[in-house]
Each structure stands twice: as C-alpha cells, then as structure tokens.
Amino acid sequence: QPDTEGVLLLPASVAKTYGQKLAYRPSLDVLAPWRIETDVAEWTIQIPADAEYEVLVTLAADDASAGDSYVIEAESTSLKATVKSTGGYESFAGQSAGTIKLKAGVQKLLLRPDGALKQELADVRAVKLKKVK
Secondary structure (H helix, E strand, O other): OOOOOOEEEEEHHHOEEEOOOOEEEOOOOEEEOOOOOOOEEEEEEEEOOOEEEEEEEEEEEOOOOOOOEEEEEEOOEEEEEEOOOOOEEEEEEEEEEEEEEEOOEEEEEEEEEOOOOOOOOOEEEEEEEEEOO
C-alpha cells in the first residue's frame, strides 16, 4: 500500500519471479540475470483509490544493455520504457518510466522485457510508484 506521502516502494526482495533465469539474488539485493525475454517479475499491490502514479525503476545497466525496452503492466493498463546505461552493473540509479493510471483495489504489477534483449535487460533493485498530485 502507498505510504502517507502516496509512495509505494516495491523492493526486489518481495517480487515473485517467473521464468528460466530471473531470480532474487539476496547477496546483491537485485532481480537478475534478466537475459530471457519471457522472464517476469511480479508484485502484489493495493491501491486505495483510482490514481495516476509516476513510475521509477532503480536499476543498473551497462552500455551494451542500454536501449532495451521493458513494460510495466497492471490490471488494465501498461507503460513502456527504455533502459538507460548507468555506467555498469555496480552503479544503480532511479530511472523514470513515465506515469501509469492504477485502479483501486488489490492487483498484480508486472515488469517484463518488451521483446528480444541485446544482452541483459538490467539488474533491478526496486520499483517505486509515486502518486501524481
């Protein structure tokens, strides 16, 4: 659920992963390796009222992975964004994916690659949803 500021933090540690290689790596606190385009991460969220949220993804990616696209999906909406290089897999940064309209209620939020990957999508540490005022 969002906190009193309207922020919902979805850490990698609570994501469910589906696929061949993607998993939570506790020693690095990331979802990795994201090399298969059908691998998916999922969080269960509860939204108190219909609202629009800015989506920030905390990730690390090198130059070879920059340009790969991903999709964030919820009940009846989706958002497409592109990975930007953070200079390497040891440097994490929050990258804006844009805004998404979420309906009230309990639902699944998915993060998945959008098509074939050049190398690896990114190492993902968290997804942050911030209510747009």
